[in-house]
Amino acid sequence: MPRPRTFDENRAVDAAMRTFWANGYEATTTEDLCAATGLGRSSIYNTFTSKHELFRRALLHYVATMNATQLGILDDEERSPVERLRAMFAAVIDGEMATRRDGRSIGCLTVNTTVELAGRDPEAAEILDRDVERRAAALRVVIAAGQRAGEIASARDAHALARYLNAVIGGMRVAGQGGADRAALRSIADTALDALIG
Amino acid sequence: MPRPRTFDENRAVDAAMRTFWANGYEATTTEDLCAATGLGRSSIYNTFTSKHELFRRALLHYVATMNATQLGILDDEERSPVERLRAMFAAVIDGEMATRRDGRSIGCLTVNTTVELAGRDPEAAEILDRDVERRAAALRVVIAAGQRAGEIASARDAHALARYLNAVIGGMRVAGQGGADRAALRSIADTALDALIG
DNA sequence: CAGGTTATGGATAGATTAGTACAAAACTAG
DNA sequence: CTAGTTTTGTACTAATCTATCCATAACCTG
Numbered sequence: 001m002p003r004p005r006t007f008d009e010n011r012a013v014d015a016a017m018r019t020f021w022a023n024g025y026e027a028t029t030t031e032d033l034c035a036a037t038g039l040g041r042s043s044i045y046n047t048f049t050s051k052h053e054l055f056r057r058a059l060l061h062y063v064a065t066m067n068a069t070q071l072g073i074l075d076d077e078e079r080s081p082v083e084r085l086r087a088m089f090a091a092v093i094d095g096e097m098a099t100r101r102d103g104r105s106i107g108c109l110t111v112n113t114t115v116e117l118a119g120r121d122p123e124a125a126e127i128l129d130r131d132v133e134r135r136a137a138a139l140r141v142v143i144a145a146g147q148r149a150g151e152i153a154s155a156r157d158a159h160a161l162a163r164y165l166n167a168v169i170g171g172m173r174v175a176g177q178g179g180a181d182r183a184a185l186r187s188i189a190d191t192a193l194d195a196l197i198g
Numbered sequence: 199m200p201r202p203r204t205f206d207e208n209r210a211v212d213a214a215m216r217t218f219w220a221n222g223y224e225a226t227t228t229e230d231l232c233a234a235t236g237l238g239r240s241s242i243y244n245t246f247t248s249k250h251e252l253f254r255r256a257l258l259h260y261v262a263t264m265n266a267t268q269l270g271i272l273d274d275e276e277r278s279p280v281e282r283l284r285a286m287f288a289a290v291i292d293g294e295m296a297t298r299r300d301g302r303s304i305g306c307l308t309v310n311t312t313v314e315l316a317g318r319d320p321e322a323a324e325i326l327d328r329d330v331e332r333r334a335a336a337l338r339v340v341i342a343a344g345q346r347a348g349e350i351a352s353a354r355d356a357h358a359l360a361r362y363l364n365a366v367i368g369g370m371r372v373a374g375q376g377g378a379d380r381a382a383l384r385s386i387a388d389t390a391l392d393a394l395i396g
Numbered sequence: 397c398a399g400g401t402t403a404t405g406g407a408t409a410g411a412t413t414a415g416t417a418c419a420a421a422a423c424t425a426g
Numbered sequence: 427c428t429a430g431t432t433t434t435g436t437a438c439t440a441a442t443c444t445a446t447c448c449a450t451a452a453c454c455t456g
Contacts, residue, residue, distance in 0.1 A: 002402040003453045024314055026224035030444060042404050045445065104317050114376045115313040116222055119302050125377075132376060156389055163373070163382055164389040171369030175361070178312045178330060179323075184361055191354055191362040195393035200432040201423045228414060240434050243415065 009047060010061075012037040017058035021109040022099075024116050025055055056123055062109045063131040066095070074138040081146030082197065085165070089189035092169055096176035096185060105176035114170075136162045146196070153198035161196060168192040207245060208259075210235040215256035219307040220297075222314050223253055254321055260307045261329040264293070272336040279344030280395065283363070287387035290367055294374035294383060303374035312368075334360045341394070351396035359394060366390040 019028050019036040030051055034041060048054040073087045096105040106112075110131055118125045139162035146152035154161060172185055180188075217226050217234040228249055232239060246252040271285045294303040304310075308329055316323045337360035344350035352359060370383050378386075 001400055001454050001456090003404085003451080005403070006452090022317075024224065026222065027314075027318075029442085031442095040403095040405055041445080042406090042447095046403070051444065102317070104323075106317060107313060111372055112313050114372055115305060115310050116225075118375055118377075119220075119300070119304060120225075125302075128376060154389075154392060156385075156392075160385040160389055163378070164386050167369030167373045167386045168366060168390075169369070170372040171365030171367070174309055174312055174368040174372065175365045177316055178326060179316075180361070187354075187358040188362050188365045191352075191358055191393050192366075192390075193393075194352060194354075194396075195389050195391075198392075198396060199424050199426090199430055201421080201434085203433070204422090227412080229412095238433095238435055239415080240436090244433070249414065 005043075005047075007037070007039060007043065012039060012044075012047070013054070013057050013061045016054050017061050017109065020055055020058050021062070021112065022106045024112060026116070052121075052123075056127070059109065059113060059124060059127050063127065066108075067110065067131060067135065071134065071138050074142050080151060081142045081149060082151045082193070084142050085146075085193065085196070086189075089169075089172075089193075092172055093182060093185045093189065096173070096180075097182055100176075104179050105173075107177040108170075108173040111170050111173045132166065136166055139165055143196070152196045154196045164195065165192070203241075203245075205235070205237060205241065210237060210242075210245070211252070211255050211259045214252050215259050215307065218253055218256050219260070219310065220304045222310060224314070250319075250321075254325070257307065257311060257322060257325050261325065264306075265308065265329060265333065269332065269336050272340050278349060279340045279347060280349045280391070282340050283344075283391065283394075284387075287367075287370075287391075290370055291380060291383045291387065294371065294378075295380055298374075302377050303371075305375040306368075306371040309368050309371045330364065334364055337363055344394070350394045352394045362393065363390070 015036040015038075016033050019032055023032065028051075030041065030044070033039075033044060033051070033054065037044065039047075044054065048057060070088055070091055073091055074084050076084055076087070079087065095108070099106045110128055113124055114128055118128055136159075140158040143152060143158040143161045143165075147154075147158065152161075168188070172180075172188055175188065176185060213234040213236075214231050217230055221230065226249075228239065228242070231237075231242060231249070231252065235242065237245075242252065246255060268286055268289055271289055272282050274282055274285070277285065293306070297304045308326055311322055312326055316326055334357075338356040341350060341356040341359045341363075345352075345356065350359075366386070370378075370386055373386065374383060
């Protein structure tokens with residue numbers, strides 16, 4: 001009996017995600033969100049209750065989709081461990097290039113949110129912490145497999161190497177926002193793997 | 199004949215810098231800046247003309263002081279090249295620990311600004327680009343010296359290695375804001391150097 | 397087709413924002 | 427001590443921000 005929605009909630013969250021991603025939380029206005037989603041204020045507040053809650057949904061959507069793609073690459077049994085790490089870096093670089101405009105990328109929403117909000121938004125911080133842990137766990141599995149197979153020569157434990165690779169990815173994201181091009185990012189990734197392969 | 203200022207302009211810029219550093223550009227209000235500097239609105243606008251201009255001054259102050267300290271470490275002729283790189287990482291880690299509150303650091307103002315503003319603030323972007331270039335240049339000198347001395351085994355050219363180290367530093371900054379503790383940051387730095395030393 | 401329920405659009409509220417106007421205070425040079 | 431200049435505090439403006447209110451439209455079920 002109720003009047004049904006004329007829009008797809010997931011599409012709206014996706015559009016909001018892209019806006020927050022490109023502009024950050026504070027610099028995104030509710031009107032920006034209306035324009036991006038094509039919805040009116042009423043529909044947005046009726047569906048998502050607040051800007052902050054819509055952001056939370058957008059961030060969850062991001063980690064569930066974008067970063068999940070990277071986890072899929074790490075889980076790909078078809079490739080050897082090091083090949084998976086290379087593929088993951090390649091995906092990061094492709095992502096940076098895909099969002100490039102005026103010589104700079106918009107980076108990664110989780111990195112951007114860590115920098116802008118983690119210190120004063122516990123809800124966002126919790127989502128980010130969980131995501132980091134998931135990524136680190138996936139990396140540890142691949143690294144340990146690589147060590148067993150002899151592909152990874154580093155004697156450092158998988159925990160430390162996973163943390164390190166996570167940091168490198170974050171650094172590449174910042175570099176992309178700072179204007180690094182594909183060749184620069186590729187050379188960062190290649191160099192980073194030297195620490196594992198030797 | 200004119201009435202003199204009762205405050206030190208540099209101290210005001212420094213206080214503003216810390217506020218922008220901790221909270222970001224957008225989330226810092228002019229009232230925050232009044233509270234942090236101890237000045238009234240009139241004094242701030244009379245001296246700095248706008249929030250944006252004060253931010254520009256604060257960012258310049260940051261790169262001139264905080265990052266200059268790191269450049270000083272890289273130029274320290276007393277130490278061997280690799281020792282300089284280790285000292286630089288140690289300084290980064292100490293900096294992250296010094297601004298830690300509630301388990302997270304506030305990172306680095308240049309990284310934070312790259313993430314929050316570089317894409318839509320050409321003035322900030324220019325300052326950041328120059329700073330990255332200065333840091334990369336100093337790193338290249340140290341790396342080349344290390345390669346000549348045989349301390350750095352990597353055959354990659356100094357440009358690529360400098361870019362890589364810069365990215366790692368940025369990644370450590372993000373990790374610090376994400377909650378990484380001293381041991382975690384130290385392990386990232388140590389692992390990162392494996393790529394140069396072998 | 398009618399009744400109940402929700403979605404929607406437009407107007408609006410209330411707070412907060414960056415920035416300004418202005419008068420009075422304060423200082424120094426003569 | 428006084429004239430001249432700048433600083434400074436207070437009050438204010440105008441815009442913008444998030445969020446809400448309410449009347450109307452739209453839809454499904456029975």
